[in-house]
Amino acid sequence: MEAMNDDLAALSGRIERTNELLERMLAEVAKTPSTHAIFVDAGYLYAAAGRLVAGTEDRRAFDLDAEGLIDALIDKARTIFADSRLLRVYWYDGARRRIHTAEQQTIAELPDVKVRLGNLNANNQQKGVDSLIRSDLESLARHRAISDAALLGGDEDLVSAVEAAQGYGARVHLWGIEAPEGRNQAEPLLWEVDSQRTLDLDFFKPYVSRRTAATYETAGAVRPAREDVRFVGAQIAAKWLAARGRGALVDLLPGHPYLPGSVDQDLLVEAEGILQYSLRGQSDLRRALRDGFWEHLQGQY
Numbered sequence: 001m002e003a004m005n006d007d008l009a010a011l012s013g014r015i016e017r018t019n020e021l022l023e024r025m026l027a028e029v030a031k032t033p034s035t036h037a038i039f040v041d042a043g044y045l046y047a048a049a050g051r052l053v054a055g056t057e058d059r060r061a062f063d064l065d066a067e068g069l070i071d072a073l074i075d076k077a078r079t080i081f082a083d084s085r086l087l088r089v090y091w092y093d094g095a096r097r098r099i100h101t102a103e104q105q106t107i108a109e110l111p112d113v114k115v116r117l118g119n120l121n122a123n124n125q126q127k128g129v130d131s132l133i134r135s136d137l138e139s140l141a142r143h144r145a146i147s148d149a150a151l152l153g154g155d156e157d158l159v160s161a162v163e164a165a166q167g168y169g170a171r172v173h174l175w176g177i178e179a180p181e182g183r184n185q186a187e188p189l190l191w192e193v194d195s196q197r198t199l200d201l202d203f204f205k206p207y208v209s210r211r212t213a214a215t216y217e218t219a220g221a222v223r224p225a226r227e228d229v230r231f232v233g234a235q236i237a238a239k240w241l242a243a244r245g246r247g248a249l250v251d252l253l254p255g256h257p258y259l260p261g262s263v264d265q266d267l268l269v270e271a272e273g274i275l276q277y278s279l280r281g282q283s284d285l286r287r288a289l290r291d292g293f294w295e296h297l298q299g300q301y
Contacts, residue, residue, distance in 0.1 A: 034084040034147040037140060038073055039133055041153035042093035048154070048177035048184050052201055053208035058265070062210045066091075066107050069207040074112070076199075077150050080173070087146055089113045090136055092129045096244055134161035141170035150175055151193070154185035162192045175199060224275050226288040232271050233292025240293075241300060249297055256294060267293055 046064065047057040054062035070089055077086065091107055091114065098117045100108060108115040118128035140146045149165055151158065152175040162172045174193040176185045178200045190196060241249060259267065271289050272279055279285050
C-alpha cells in the first residue's frame with residue numbers, strides 16, 4: 001500500500017511538472033505576435049488601378065508610384081492586422097524570359113519586398129504567376145510562417161492558392177480594386193476567401209498618373225514613302241525578335257496577318273518616333289509598316 005502511494009505521489013509530481021511546462025509554452029506562444037504577408041498580383045493591380053484612375057489598362061499610358069503604393073498597402077495591413085507583424089510583401093509580375101525590367105528591379109530593391117516573376121508571351125500575357133502565388137501561399141501557411149494573407153488579385157485561378165493556404169490554417173483576405181463598372185474579381189474567388197475588402201479611387205489616386213503621349217505633327221511635314229515605312233517596320237521587327245527570341249515568334253506567327261493589339265500599338269509608337277511623323281489615320285502607311293514587320297519575321301522562320 002505504501003509503495004502504491006509512493007507511485008501515485010511520483011505520478012502526481014510528473015503531471016504537475018508537465019502542466020508547468022505546458023503553461024510556460026502557452027505563455028510563450030501568447031507572447032509571439034501573429035504574422036501576415038501581402039500578396040500582390042501586379043497584372044491585376046496595373047489593369048484595375050489603371051482603368052480606375054487613368055481610364056486605361058495599358059501600362060504604357062500611365063505611371064505607377066510602386067514604392068508609395070506598397071507603403072500604403074503596408075499601412076492598410078497594419079490597421080487591419082493590428083496585433084500582427086509583417087513578414088513581407090510579395091510582388092508577382094511577368095517579364096520576358098523572367099528578366100527584371102528596370103521598374104521591377106527598383107521594386108525588388110525596396111525593403112520588405114520580394115519580386116517573383118512569371119513569363120510574358122508574345123501577346124504580353126502573364127504565364128506562371130498564379131502558380132507562383134499558390135506555391136508561396138501554401139508553403140508559408142504549411143510552415144506556420146503566416147497566420148493571415150492579404151491577397152490583392154482577382155483571377156479565378158487563385159482559388160486553388162486560397163484553398164491550399166486555408167488547408168494549413170491560414171486566413172486569406174481578398175483585397176480588390178474598385179471597378180468603374182461591374183466587377184473585376186471572379187465570383188468563385190470571392191466565395192472562397194475569409195474576408196473581402198475593396199480599395200477605392202481615393203486610395204489609388206496619389207499613386208497613378210496618366211502619361212502625356214508624344215505627338216507628331218503631319219501638317220507641313222514631308223510624308224514618308226511607303227517603302228521607307230516598310231523598312232522601318234522591318235527594323236523594328238529585328239529589334240523585337242532580338243529582345244524576345246524565337247519562342248515569341250512561334251507564338252506570334254499563327255495570328256498572321258494580324259498583330260496582337262499590344263504589339264501593334266508598340267510598333268506604331270516606335271515607328272512614329274523613328275519617322276517623326278504621325279501615322280494616325282494613315283491607313284496605307286500603317287499597312288506598309290505591318291507588312292515590313294511581318295516580312296522580316298517570316299524571313300527568319
